[in-house]
Amino acid sequence: MEERAAKKPAKKTTKKPAKKTEKIMEKKDKPLTIGVLTSGGDAPGMNACIRAVVRVGIARGCKMVGIKRGYAGLLAEEFIDMDVTTVCETIQKGGTILQTARCPEFLTEEGQEHGARICKKHGLDALIVIGGDGSFRGAQQLSRRGINVVGIPGTIDLDIPCTEYSIGFDTAINTAMSAIDKIRDTSSSHERCSIIEVMGRNAGYIALYCGIANGAEDILLPEFYDGNEQAIINNIISNRKRGKTHHIIVNAEGIGHSNQLAKTIEAATGIETRATILGYLQRGGNPTCTDRVHASTMGALAVDVLVAGKKNKIIAYRSGQYVDLDIEEALKMKKDISEYQYEVSRMLSL
Numbered sequence: 368m369e370e371r372a373a374k375k376p377a378k379k380t381t382k383k384p385a386k387k388t389e390k391i392m393e394k395k396d397k398p399l400t401i402g403v404l405t406s407g408g409d410a411p412g413m414n415a416c417i418r419a420v421v422r423v424g425i426a427r428g429c430k431m432v433g434i435k436r437g438y439a440g441l442l443a444e445e446f447i448d449m450d451v452t453t454v455c456e457t458i459q460k461g462g463t464i465l466q467t468a469r470c471p472e473f474l475t476e477e478g479q480e481h482g483a484r485i486c487k488k489h490g491l492d493a494l495i496v497i498g499g500d501g502s503f504r505g506a507q508q509l510s511r512r513g514i515n516v517v518g519i520p521g522t523i524d525l526d527i528p529c530t531e532y533s534i535g536f537d538t539a540i541n542t543a544m545s546a547i548d549k550i551r552d553t554s555s556s557h558e559r560c561s562i563i564e565v566m567g568r569n570a571g572y573i574a575l576y577c578g579i580a581n582g583a584e585d586i587l588l589p590e591f592y593d594g595n596e597q598a599i600i601n602n603i604i605s606n607r608k609r610g611k612t613h614h615i616i617v618n619a620e621g622i623g624h625s626n627q628l629a630k631t632i633e634a635a636t637g638i639e640t641r642a643t644i645l646g647y648l649q650r651g652g653n654p655t656c657t658d659r660v661h662a663s664t665m666g667a668l669a670v671d672v673l674v675a676g677k678k679n680k681i682i683a684y685r686s687g688q689y690v691d692l693d694i695e696e697a698l699k700m701k702k703d704i705s706e707y708q709y710e711v712s713r714m715l716s717l
């Protein structure tokens with residue numbers, strides 16, 4: 368973890384400083400004005416993160432400004448002053464009190480330039496962006512236009528390469544796991560095959576975790592699935608012969624086609640097969656303790672990084688440490704889903 372320097376208190380002096388020095392002091396002592404927004408898909412724990420950003424910012428003497436509806440709200444200049452009371456009663460709540468949005472206009476150079484102009488117009492010394500990889504790319508564009516940005520990973524998908532944790536993942540997998548347990552009860556009672564499709568965009572992290580935690584017979588991950596439906600059918604038939612009363616398939620959103628797969632399986636095996644697409648319920652609900660703690664720590668560190676004078680950073684969780692990474696370096700990183708955990712899931716499903 369990079370060293371964090373505490374903000375030094377201003378030296379007391381009895382002498383009247385020269386005019387030029389006075390100006391420098393004024394600039395140096397002017398409290399930082401920090402904006403914060405949430406962008407992309409909401410994730411449980413974003414509120415805990417906003418709360419930490421605002422409260423630590425105020426504790427460090429900064430002026431805190433909330434921007435509503437992500438980059439859409441930035442372009443529309445939806446700025447609100449934040450104080451300690453604006454974030455009361457939020458740590459336990461899902462969603463985001465600042466609201467969020469996808470903003471196609473921000474994918475354009477004109478949109479990004481407009482965004483940078485608005486940050487300058489409102490006197491922002493820095494902007495904290497809580498969101499996923501796409502939101503970080505937007506922040507990177509702002510940084511290239513002279514805006515000091517800090518990104519905090521917030522997405523249930525866990526698909527940001529530079530970090531091993533992103534806010535919302537733990538809540539989402541626990542929500543999905545509970546839902547799949549319930550489906551298993553009824554699936555088993557009716558001796559059916561059940562396909563449960565979980566979110567994750569193009570990444571299979573939610574599917575992998577739930578597949579292991581729910582003891583799924585098959586897990587279909589975009590990273591590994593070869594499209595061999597016959598292999599799934601053969602697995603169902605051999606499990607049925609061995610006396611299994613249900614067959615749970617956790618399918619990742621990145622593969623999709625769950626309803627079509629259910630029809631194919633039923634036609635080939637004669638076993639009633641149902642597909643359930645868990646959908647948006649995975650993004651809602653009260654954040655787990657893990658999410659609240661990660662969100663609070665990352666939010667606090669984002670502010671402290673700015674107070675220490677650092678520029679253009681992504682807060683990440685790596686090897687058990689909270690770190691700040693250079694945004695350009697961070698967005699070049701790659702990560703792979705664990706092949707070993709996938710193998711484990713296959714062995715455990717026997």
Ligand code: ADP
Pocket residue numbers: 406407408438468469470471472473474498499500501502503504505506508522
């Ligand atoms: P997430 O942040 O969860 O990955 P998105 O990919 O939808 O979600 O990104 C959120 C928003 O960030 C987009 O609607 C867009 O405004 C902005 N964004 C995404 N990708 C880029 C990019 N390559 N350049 C600039 N802005 C981007």
Ligand code: F6P
Pocket residue numbers: 407408469499522523524566567568569620650
């Ligand atoms: O990134 C979070 C996520 O929930 C993905 O898992 C999913 O693919 C996507 O957002 C859905 O986005 P939207 O809310 O725009 O339908």
